[in-house]
Amino acid sequence: MTSSILDKIIETKKKEVADAAQTMPVEQLKEQAAAQPECRSFLAPFRRPGVNIIAEIKRASPSKGIINPDLDAGQQTTLYQTGGAAALSVLTDEPYFKGCLEDLRQARRATTLPVLRKDFLVDPYQVFEARSVGADAILLIVRVMDEKRLGELLELSNALNMDALVEVHSEEDLKKASGIGATLIGINNRDLSSFDTDINTAVGLVDRLTPDQIPVAASGITGPDDIRRNLAAGIHNFLIGESLVRSKHPAVFLRSLIETGEQTI
DSSP, X not given: OOOOHXXXXXXXXXXXXXXXXXXXXXXXXXXXXXXXXXXXXXXXXXXXXXXXXXXXXXXXXXXXXXXXXXOOHHHXXXXXXXXXXXXXXXXXXXXXXXXXXXXXHHHHHTOSSOEEEESOOOSHHHHHHHHHTTOSEEEEEGGGSOHHHHHHHHHHHHHTTOEEEEEXXXXXXXXXXXXXXXXXXXXXXXXXTTTEXXXXXXXXXXXXXXXXXXXXXXXXXXXXXXXXXXXXXTOOEEEEOHHHHHOSSHHHHHHHHHHHHHHOO
16 A cells, blocks of 8 residues: 555654654753743633634645745744734654754744644654754644554643644544543644645534634635634634745735734624
């Protein structure tokens, strides 16, 4: 059977972790993590009313190829904060997304907003690694690990005072996320097995969340109409990457998306 894009990414990621552990032992990472400034709350902004946007630092993707090869993480972060972003997401995967941990360091230095490490986390090593470079939160993708490992990584992030955005794509994923007590639920409109995107995924799944869970719609949000469609379904938190990094004026574009919520009553 042909491996999916996701299978290839995870295979690569496991090798990366093994190689990194040879260079930087986990005990050394733990020391660096403990020396970091206190975490900023990533969860808190998404309890607020209105449109709240996680603005993403993203240069490329397996499905779209190179999107913005010259993106400067620090400069883009400043524009995002100017535009009213609630939080930042930084892709740190290099082989498939052309990101790196240094992007996260630069982003966090450039902003007072909380910063999420977005990557394919499969091992506790990567959670310590995220905290060691200043991440305030991590992305945990339900379909890349079993429920036991998912729970372990969420527990570890909590122990390090980091929040976790737990990503789901299906009702089965959501059951696993609920089973480990996840609060902030990222509903990915993109199927990571094929990288096909259906903007209706989040809208169709949000009613399955429990009252204490907070939905964040991710992928395929390209303009005000997408915001309005999600608002009508009860979703007012979003993670937006590609349309922002393609924009010539990301701060202005970001502000226009936020104002869509102010106009939709």
